Amino acid sequence: MSASRTERLLNLLIALLNTKYGLRRSELREKVYHDTTSSEAAFGRMFERDKGELRHFGFEVETVTDKGWGSDDPATTRYRIGKESNRLPDVSLTPAECTVLILAAQLWEQAALGSAAQNAMRKLQASGGLVDAELPAGVQPRIRPAGQAFEDLVAAIHAQHPVSFSYLAGSTGQEEMRTVEPWGLGSRFGQWYLVGHDRARGDKRFFRLSRFTSAVTVLEDTFTPPPSFNVREQLAALPELPVRHAVVDVAAGALLGLRKHSEPFDGGTSGGGAAAETAAESVPESAAGGAAVPPRAGFDRLSVPYRDAETLAEELASYGPKAIAVSPAGLHAAVRRRLAAAAAFAAAPEPPIKFPRSEQPKRRKRTSEDQLKRMLQLVPFLVHNQGLHISEVADRFGITRKELEDDLRILICSGLPGGYPDDLLDIRWDDDHVYIFEDLDLKRPVRFSVDEACALLTGLEALNGLPGLDEGGALESVTLKLMAAAGEEGLKAAAVSGPEVAPEDSATLETAREAIRTGAQLRLSYLAPQRDAVSERDVDPHRLYSLDSTWYLEAYCHTAEGLRNFRLDRIQDLRPTGRAASSAGNPAGGFPVKLFTPNDDDAVVVLELTRQGAGLADDYYAERTAALPDGNMLAEIRFGSADWLPMFVAQHGGAVRILQPRDLANAAREWLDAALAGYGEHAARQLD
Numbered sequence: 001m002s003a004s005r006t007e008r009l010l011n012l013l014i015a016l017l018n019t020k021y022g023l024r025r026s027e028l029r030e031k032v033y034h035d036t037t038s039s040e041a042a043f044g045r046m047f048e049r050d051k052g053e054l055r056h057f058g059f060e061v062e063t064v065t066d067k068g069w070g071s072d073d074p075a076t077t078r079y080r081i082g083k084e085s086n087r088l089p090d091v092s093l094t095p096a097e098c099t100v101l102i103l104a105a106q107l108w109e110q111a112a113l114g115s116a117a118q119n120a121m122r123k124l125q126a127s128g129g130l131v132d133a134e135l136p137a138g139v140q141p142r143i144r145p146a147g148q149a150f151e152d153l154v155a156a157i158h159a160q161h162p163v164s165f166s167y168l169a170g171s172t173g174q175e176e177m178r179t180v181e182p183w184g185l186g187s188r189f190g191q192w193y194l195v196g197h198d199r200a201r202g203d204k205r206f207f208r209l210s211r212f213t214s215a216v217t218v219l220e221d222t223f224t225p226p227p228s229f230n231v232r233e234q235l236a237a238l239p240e241l242p243v244r245h246a247v248v249d250v251a252a253g254a255l256l257g258l259r260k261h262s263e264p265f266d267g268g269t270s271g272g273g274a275a276a277e278t279a280a281e282s283v284p285e286s287a288a289g290g291a292a293v294p295p296r297a298g299f300d301r302l303s304v305p306y307r308d309a310e311t312l313a314e315e316l317a318s319y320g321p322k323a324i325a326v327s328p329a330g331l332h333a334a335v336r337r338r339l340a341a342a343a344a345f346a347a348a349p350e351p352p353i354k355f356p357r358s359e360q361p362k363r364r365k366r367t368s369e370d371q372l373k374r375m376l377q378l379v380p381f382l383v384h385n386q387g388l389h390i391s392e393v394a395d396r397f398g399i400t401r402k403e404l405e406d407d408l409r410i411l412i413c414s415g416l417p418g419g420y421p422d423d424l425l426d427i428r429w430d431d432d433h434v435y436i437f438e439d440l441d442l443k444r445p446v447r448f449s450v451d452e453a454c455a456l457l458t459g460l461e462a463l464n465g466l467p468g469l470d471e472g473g474a475l476e477s478v479t480l481k482l483m484a485a486a487g488e489e490g491l492k493a494a495a496v497s498g499p500e501v502a503p504e505d506s507a508t509l510e511t512a513r514e515a516i517r518t519g520a521q522l523r524l525s526y527l528a529p530q531r532d533a534v535s536e537r538d539v540d541p542h543r544l545y546s547l548d549s550t551w552y553l554e555a556y557c558h559t560a561e562g563l564r565n566f567r568l569d570r571i572q573d574l575r576p577t578g579r580a581a582s583s584a585g586n587p588a589g590g591f592p593v594k595l596f597t598p599n600d601d602d603a604v605v606v607l608e609l610t611r612q613g614a615g616l617a618d619d620y621y622a623e624r625t626a627a628l629p630d631g632n633m634l635a636e637i638r639f640g641s642a643d644w645l646p647m648f649v650a651q652h653g654g655a656v657r658i659l660q661p662r663d664l665a666n667a668a669r670e671w672l673d674a675a676l677a678g679y680g681e682h683a684a685r686q687l688d
Contacts, residue, residue: 006372008033009053010414013081014425014440016054018416022064022078031417051079057376058086058446087444091129091485097478098133100469104459107143107501113154113455119377120452122396123445126380136468139513140545141501143462145192148614149209150185152216153194157182157495158450160222162199166214167207175213180205181223184231186497187548188238189307195234197223206238210310215611215631225495232461232497241307247326248304249295249682254322257529257570258304258315265303267292293685301326309334317342318651321674324682336679341654343672345610350659353606353634355624374399375407379425379442387433408434415440453486454493465502467510503551508568511575512553515541521581522555525573526566530644534572535559540581556582603642606660609633613655634659646671 011032015023025047029035035043051061064078093101101124105117124130145151149165156163164179181197183204192209247265250258295301306312313334316323325335374397381396382388388396394404408427415424426438448456460479463469483490503509515522522541527534539555542563546552551568604623609616611631622635639645646668649656658665 006369006375007410007414009050009372010375010410011417012050013054013059014415014442015417016059016061016079016081017083017085017441019080022062022080023417024076024078027417028079054081057373058449060085083441086447088123088127088447089485091124091127091481093124093129093131093478093481094474095131095133096472096474097481098131099135100460100463100475101130101456101478101482102133102135103139103141103469104456104463107141107459107462107498108455113451113458113496116449116451117455117459118398119373120448120456122377122381123448123452126377126384126445128384136513140543141463141466141551142545142547143459143498143501144547144619145615148611149212149216150192150615152218153182153185153209154451154454154496156216156218157185158454158492159218160225162219162221162223164217164219165212168211168213178205178207179219180207181225183225183229184234184495184497186231186235187499188235189240190311190499190549191308193235193238195231206235208310210314212612228491228494230494232494235497243305243307244328246304246306246309246312246328246331248302248316249299249324249326250302250319251322252298252300254532255319256532256534257527258319258323259302260527262302262304265301293682296681296685299324306331313338314651314653317653317675318647320646320650320671321678324678326682332679336676338653339650339672339675339679342650342652342657343669343676345608345654346649346657346665346669346672348657351608351628351630351632351634353659355626355634355636371407371410375411376442376446378407379411379436379439380445382427382434382436383439383443386435390429390432390434393434405429448486448489450489450492453482453489454496456482457486457490457493458496458498462498462501465500467502467506468513499548501546501549503546503549503568505568508571508574509544509551512541512544512568515576515581516544519581521577521579523573523575523577524566524571527570527572529570530641530647537566538577539564539566602638602640603645603661603664605637605639605642605645605658605664607635607637608657608659609635610655613652616652616656650675 012028015028015032023031025044028047029043033043033046035046038046054061059081062080062082064080066076102121105121108114108117121130153163155161162179162181164177166175167178168175179199180194181199182194183197184195186193186195194207194209196205196207197203198205248258248262304312309328309331313325313331316325316331316335317338320339325332378393378397382393385393390404391401394401397404399407408429411425412427413424417423422438423440424438425436425440425442427434427436429435457479460475460482463475469475486493512522514520520541521538523536523538525534525536537560538558539553540558541553541555543554544551545554553566553568553571555564555566556562557564607616608628609632611633614633617625617633617635617637620635620637620639622637624634624636626634628634642664645658645664649658649668650672658668
């Protein structure tokens with residue numbers, strides 16, 4: 001859509017909304033299109049395209065014909081849009097309901113549905129539905145989607161397009177190309193799953209996104225999903241994998257976190273108890289020799305419980321030469337595959353490192369469709385927020401002042417056919433405060449799109465069980481209100497289901513929340529995996545936030561003399577010191593907080609990410625990015641500690657490598673080579 005087409009569509013919408021009996025095509029051609037040169041056929045094609053665009057925005061153009069002679073004559077056919085067409089119903093929310101709704105919308109920050117959530121909240125504000133609400137002190141849960149695949153699949157699900165991708169089959173361990181009609185996407189057991197119809201197999205299948213080995217390709221044809229499909233109900237029927245035990249050799253004195261939930265392995269003959277017996281039973285015949293060979297000198301043999309081999313393989317790969325997966329064979333192969341892929345990527349020819357000159361964050365190019373969608377939100381927003389400063393309005397919509405003024409100039413030239421002063425939108429901002437005096441029946445926002453309904457309803461669902469949030473049943477009541485307001489689009493939102501963000505250890509969360517609320521200092525015992533040690537810290541707590549159900553405490557650490565982020569599941573003990581928290585190291589800005597607080601002595605690292613790993617640029621707040629010709633990406637990221645970066649590279653198994661600094665790139669390669677050498681030595685000892 002060109003800018004002129006945006007203006008034309010806006011005028012067409014206003015004309016069709018403000019006619020009681022409808023307008024004939026000839027009237028529209030003369031008064032709205034001002035078209036006197038094209039042929040009737042050419043004008044007809046343009047008009048049909050424009051009706052399709054309005055339908056895309058949810059406005060159905062009604063066709064009105066007179067009964068009797070000549071009723072089928074196109075010249076006498078009239079067109080109009082009902083005043084209630086696609087209008088968001090009134091939604092009245094209490095402060096408690098607004099609290100949970102704001103948290104739900106913020107869940108999707110930097111995620112595929114983030115902008116959709118912001119649009120939905122603006123519509124509620126434009127309708128007067130939002131009231132002042134007090135958010136929980138220092139608490140911000142968030143959802144981390146499964147990389148680029150999540151974005152592509154959500155778009156395909158809502159547009160009803162099939163997808164194809166390469167997939168590592170759990171039953172065979174082989175990569176296969178799959179073509180799937182995506183019905184829904186959801187999280188269960190800490191993993192994201194796609195549910196859909198596998199065309200090659202002719203049946204419903206579940207696909208775990210962590211097993212995707214290629215980017216998702218969205219195909220052009222369409223499909224019809226099953227009626228009333230609900231992905232959460234489908235995933236609820238998915239049985240949880242049984243607890244099994246792996247045999248893992250671990251460097252003596254290392255990996256305290258892994259040892260915490262493991263037991264010594266003795267082959268099930270003595271001392272190991274039920275865990276050791278289960279471990280012995282879990283060793284397949286093909287790998288029995290590996291478990292029979294004793295660990296090499298300087299290593300301990302452990303029995304490690306797990307449910308999912310790929311999840312454990314990701315963890316074990318990150319440990320590099322400090323851990324060797326002995327059995328079962330599938331786990332052993334999965335770890336070696338990740339390490340080999342990471343080593344191959346690290347050794348591949350390197351691209352030239354060149355970032356765009358501009359240091360401004362890259363913004364998606366705005367289209368005329370974006371502009372028209374924004375205008376349909378802007379008018380009702382101004383009606384309910386008279387007199388706001390123009391800069392504040394621009395900030396609310398995430399645009400520059402110039403972009404907002406461009407919108408306003410188009411709006412004030414738009415109106416009813418004829419263009420008389422009283423027939424135009426009347427908006428004034430002479431003193432930098434924006435007022436609207438004539439809205440031409442655009443004062444109510446457009447109904448939620450399926451993406452917007454999905455963002456809010458999925459976010460509310462994810463908050464279920466978060467301690468101290470749902471006082472008075474606000475979560476359930478606001479969900480019912482939004483479902484009623486969203487209508488059919490709300491039902492379609494059931495195709496996406498996020499993880500519940502409640503932490504496993506709610507007691508630790510409650511202790512930290514109370515300390516933040518009262519300004520109390522805390523003492524914690526913390527397991528730092530990078531240093532493989534437990535330390536005692538006195539901290540001044542500031543904020544709590546999560547990625548899915550993994551929660552972090554942002555606090556000023558008196559030992560490190562700076563802001564640090566502590567994972568709650570690594571805090572072994574947490575208690576008040578009896579002292580008040582100091583004002584040192586107060587974090588700047590509001591939510592969403594970052595997992596990383598920049599400092600002058602940070603390591604600035606240039607990474608190359610494959611398309612599978614592209615989401616890491618957002619997860620770690622890349623300062624600069626650049627696209628590469630092969631579809632990969634360069635990302636410049638700050639890290640507070642570089643010691644764990646070899647683990648980071650190994651964990652992601654060929655999706656990321658370090659390019660600069662050279663010493664870190666070499667350290668990662670050495671880490672991977674040492675890990676693979678350990679597996680090679682283990683294989684040689686089996687043969688002996």
